[in-house]
Amino acid sequence: MSTDFQSARVALGARLRELRIEAGLNGKDIAARLGWARSKVSRLETGKQTATFEDLEAWARAADAPGQADDLKGRLRGLESQQRSWRRQLATGQRPVQDRYVVEYQRATTMRGYEATVIPGLFQTPDYARHLMTRNAELMQSTPRDTDAAVQARMKRQEVLYEAGRRFRVLIWEGALHALVCPRDVMVGQLDRLVGLIGMSTVDLGIVPLGAPLKLTPKHGFWIFDEERVVVETINTELQLESDDDVALYGRVWDALNEAAAYRQHAHRLIARARTQVQHA
Incomplete structure (x- = not known):
């Protein structure tokens, strides 16, 4: 995995964490809203797993920030180039x-x-x-x-x-x-x-x-x-x-x-x- 790819993935994870915190949620809370295992939330926020477009849309809704979905997907599109x-x-x-x-x-x-x-x-x-x-x-x-x-x-x-x-x-x-x-x-x-x-x-x-x-x-x-x-x-x-x-x-x-x-x-x-x-x- 290139350094560039991983850096961008970590930055995307940091933005997900920021949205969660702004919504007043901890990892357990947002995992419950999404119906995910807490380990998936952790992997996405630390850049250890690549999110899908569906993951990002769901995250934005769960964090009460649906308007951020396009921004999150834009970040994902630029990861590998x-x-x-x-x-x-x-x-x-x-x-x-x-x-x-x-x-x-x-x-x-x-x-x-x-x-x-x-x-x-x-x-x-x-x-x-x-x-x-x-x-x-x-x-x-x-x-x-x-x-x-x-x-x-x-x-x-x-x-x-x-x-x-x-x-x-x-x-x-x-x-x-x-x-x-x-x-x-x-x-x-x-x-x-x-x-x-x-x-x-x-x-x-x-x-x-x-x-x-x-x-x-x-x-x-x-x-x-x-x-x-x-x-x-x-x-x-x-x-x-x-x-x-x-x-x-x-x-x-x-x-x-x-x-x-x-x-x-x-x-x-x-x-x-x-x-x-x-x-x-």
């Missing part, structure tokens, strides 16, 4: 995607990431994230507007930054520090957030400077989870790459970019320069 269409993933809103990422980041011990055009979600402020998600929903047009819930889930993902034993090695192309995808005051706050990450025991933040000699072009962003799989986001698709060759290839790309990256005081100066330009331009 290695190439995930954003339009399909976002059909029931942005929160299900963020919930899945929470699980994926909680499962990872080490990550290497690179972003060329945007501040990584792992480092985003709520205001910056809100502007990005609003614009993404507008781009996809049919995406339900659940921005506040999606932002909360993205912020929850960031809890892993403060857990001992984890390591996040992240590179950002300097151009992303200047990309005004939000109001200037929001971008200033976002850049201040980046400065606060420098020196954290769990974070190695590098900035790839404009004008630095490079062995390859910056290309697109990507994330390597535990040196086992790579996640690549394009405009319309999310790719999950798990072959040894793909992981090794992206590892070499990260290494090449890292050779040009600035860290600590040099990174601080690049962020400060961007902050001044954003604030006073």
Whole structure:
């Protein structure tokens, strides 16, 4: 079973548990309403069993939330695909995607990431994230507007930054520090957030400077989870790459970019320069 599949299944189980708790029910109560063994309720909530569409419809009714059935079924449809269409993933809103990422980041011990055009979600402020998600929903047009819930889930993902034993090695192309995808005051706050990450025991933040000699072009962003799989986001698709060759290839790309990256005081100066330009331009 792929890590991606299991992460999404655990996230679906967490949402089932959330609906049960919101209804004021314990495991025994909802099992009685459904006519199921309590062990099935436990397996579904912990992601050890894959629900059926019928299971999800029944759960939504039992939890007095029939309107959530479509959301639950939308999450189920996306479990197995290695190439995930954003339009399909976002059909029931942005929160299900963020919930899945929470699980994926909680499962990872080490990550290497690179972003060329945007501040990584792992480092985003709520205001910056809100502007990005609003614009993404507008781009996809049919995406339900659940921005506040999606932002909360993205912020929850960031809890892993403060857990001992984890390591996040992240590179950002300097151009992303200047990309005004939000109001200037929001971008200033976002850049201040980046400065606060420098020196954290769990974070190695590098900035790839404009004008630095490079062995390859910056290309697109990507994330390597535990040196086992790579996640690549394009405009319309999310790719999950798990072959040894793909992981090794992206590892070499990260290494090449890292050779040009600035860290600590040099990174601080690049962020400060961007902050001044954003604030006073």
